[in-house]
Each structure stands twice: as C-alpha cells, then as structure tokens.
Amino acid sequence: MTVRVRFAPSPTGYLHIGGARTAMYNQLFAKAMGGKYILRIEDTDTERSERKYEESQIEDLKWLGITHDEGPDVGGEYGPYRQSERLHIYKTWAEKLIDKGHAYHCFCSEEELTAKKELAEKEKRAPHYDGKCRNLTVEEVTSKLASGEEAVVRFHAQRKAYVFNDYVRGRVVFPEGMVGDFVIMRANGIPVYNYAVVVDDASMKITHVIRAEEHLPNTLRQLMLYEAFSETPPEFAHVSLLIGEDRQKLSKRHGATSVTLYKEMNYLPNALLNYLCLLGWSHPNELDVFNPLELGTLFNLDRFTKAAAIYDVKKLDFINGQHIKALPIETILTEVEKTIPSTHQFHKMDHEWKIACVTIFKDQINFFQDFASHLDVLFTTEVSTSADYLEAKSWETTPKIREYLEGEINIAIVAGKKFVTVEDYNIWSEHVKGELKIKGKQLFMGMRSVLTHQAHGPELKFIIPLTPIEILEKRIHL
C-alpha cells in the first residue's frame, strides 16, 4: 500500500509557521516512504475563508520548496481538493450514515440547545446533547423537512471507549462518554470539520495523518466516524505544539508567525525549514544544520518529542547564517546585491571586486542585509572616536607612517590607479618595517589608523586593495 499523506490548511489567513512545519513533516514522510503528499483546502468555514489566502498559502509553500503531488491547483485522481467543491460527497456519505442508523436529523433550536447546556453545567453533568431527535420516526422527519423546518445532521455517538496508537503519543485512550451526539452537517448543508476530514481522508485514501497536537481530542470523533463508515482509520502522528514564551499556543500576538514575514525578512527558505524541523524532531545523527528537503529516508516518525516547543528565533538566525555560508559565492553576491541601496557605490564596482568583497564578509553575516553595513570599512571617511584609535593616533610613529603613505598614494593616483594592489600594500608595510623601523603593534595599528581611521576591522591586506583610491586619499588628509 502506498503511503498517502496530506496537509489540510484553512484559507483563513496567511500560512502560519506551525502549518509550514506540519506541511513539511508530511512531505518528508511521503518522500521517505516513496508515497504521495496531498494538499487539501479546508474551506468549510465560509465566513472566514478567502481565495486569496489559499493562493498566498500555496505560494508560501512553494517558496519553502514544499510541493504537493495532488491539490486544487495541480489536480489528481482523488479530487476535487477543495472542500467547498465536495459538498455533494459529504451529503451522500451523510445519507449513508442516516440509512445505517448512525446519524439522524435534528430539529432542535439553538435556544433550546443552549438552555439545556446551561442546565447541564449547573447540575454538573456533561453538557452533551440529550438525544431528543434521535428517535423521531421517518414520517416525522420527512414531514418536518417538507414543511421547511431547519435541520442539522447529528451523529449517534456510541457509548464506549476508543483506543488508538499514535506514533508520537503512544497508546491513547478516550474513555466512554467523552462526547455526545455531535453535529456533522450544518443546517445550510455545509459539513462540520471533524466529519469532512473523515470523509475526505477516507475517500482520498489517506494512510497517515500527521498533524498538530491540538487535534488530538478531535481524533475521538473521527474514530467514531471511521467505525460507522466501516473504514479503517489511518495511522496518526500528533506532533507537539509550537508555543510562545508565555507557553501559550503560538499566535499572532507572539510576533512573526506567518511565513510571508520570514520571506520578507530575507530568511533562506531552507534555513527556516531547518529550524522548524528541529522544533520537535531530532536528526538521527544529531545534526543541527542540514537541508530537511534532502533528508530522504533519514526522516522518520520515531524521533518526535512529546513536549511542546517554545518558538524562539535566536537559533534560527544562526542557522540562517550557516546556510548562507554554504551557498556558492555567486549566489551570495546576487542575494546580497539586492539588499544594498541602489545609489551605493558597490553597484559601480566590477564583478571581480564584488566577489572579493563578498568573500571577505560572507562569514560574518547571518542575513544578506547584514552585508551592507560591513561595506562601510571600504567607503566611509568617518573617524573613530574610540580610545584604541586615539591611542594609535597619538603614537609618535604614526605621523611618519602617514607622511610616507601620503606620498605613495599620490604616486598611485598620478599613475592613474583606481585601486592599490595587495603587492602595493605589502611593499608599504615592508617599507614601514624596514626603512621606518616601525614594527609590531605600532606598525599594524598605525597603518590601520592612518588608512581607515578605525582601530578595528578586517585584515588590511584584504580591505585596502578593495578601497577606492580616492577614499584612501581623502582619509590620509583628514
């Protein structure tokens, strides 16, 4: 039997990182098992569902590199993949249930129901439906329906315990009497979540349901439904929740929770996935930095943690930096270029210069946009006010270095050079050492203070050949 898994988001907002994580786990499992990963849109909440959210979610999934084998946009043999287009299916399946005596029409009004519920709570009884409409005769039902009375379809819940085995939770027991007869079809003919899920998962031949832990209690109703349909339930894996610092389920007030935001903040999709993957799952070789999409058969359902994970992006930033470092230099250049203001002199430089520049700074950034700030050491004519700098400047050897370098730079300018070379720089430092007899700290710090007006920075032999000569000239006269 081929493995079939699905991710089933509601198009009521942008793709949430928790959703992205679930989608990823599903796809990884499908990949590891050589199965299929299906995207299904659960838009039965007609009030809040919007097509634009469906589109943006699919787009974000695509950005992350999570692609489905079947779905509303790509089709497949188990379609349609949008619940709003499957209404006829839910209706037929509900009729089957009614025929078999597993479900019935219920005409109770909302007022009646809330009154009973309040009474039950007051008397400390479980607020379950009392089954008033359960024993209506076929004639009564048809006449009520014919007279236009509104009716929902209610499932007749069995009084028995349900047990199932969860890949991450282990053996889960739902004792008898946890739920009463629950609604499966609303009065307007739209199915309720727990029912639609079962009809879809069964008819789409889903073999494994990997979803967040908040769905664990739903499993009971779903198990009841599978039983009534005489369908074998899928295997379940209820993955631990992502929570905020306050230990509550992650939501908008916890900050950046939508994938779109991470895309905008310039995170690498693989880095985000890598981080999300590690929240509740561990690599068999205890790796921290890897590309989840390339896990292959290394991914399995045995390595999930049961406890909820606090979503804290500090490690994500680190992982992003690691992923950047692993990128080909040309790719880093392209990405980095997008983040530098269009008026910046960087863009006027030739390719070779840019590559050299990226090579120097790429190990120091966690984000592409961090790069621009490192460029200052090549272009700025600002003077440091740090104590270290002032000290280096006050040495009696420093003016001698300045005087010498001023001459050298003038020569280079007259010769028409736009940049000095590493060789030039080496000659300079040899001269300062040999002729001026300045060495050690006085040499290096002295040259740095004269050439950059800073006390610290990347190695001079790397940055000086990349600094435009007119900048060097300006600095030497400051």
Next chain:
RNA sequence: GCACCCAUCGUCUAGCCCGGCCUAGGACACUGCCUUUUCACGGCGGCGACUGGGGUUCGAAUCCCCAUGGGUGUACCA
C-alpha cells in the same frame, strides 16, 4: 468544571520504549582562553537541567503511583 496530553540546561534537544556504559551528551545564547600583532571567523574551555514526593530494584533521568505545574480540547471554528 470535565476529559485528554505533557514535564531534562534560559531556549531547541540526545538519552527514556529494552534500568547500570549518565560524575546526563550536543546546539543556540552568554562567557573565558588560544590563534589571526586588531575585530570577526575558527579552535579549545566555562556557565547551565533530570519539577517534587513516594515506591519497585543491588541500582532509576529511564519503570509504577501521587502531588504540583503547564498545555490542548470541550462549537452548526478548523
């Protein structure tokens, strides 16, 4: 309220199922040293946890019970 789930460094986690190899391992963050005559990178260290109490056992982070804490659910939302 009721039901269900969970509990290892500040955070993510390994170990737990099949008790001894755990003076509890790794990563992020923080921090010290080394290296690079600076900074960063890197390397090597440091800080830092088995929620509490009972039991079972020669031996418990690992098994059992209770307590505590936290979470989720309890809809004609998903």
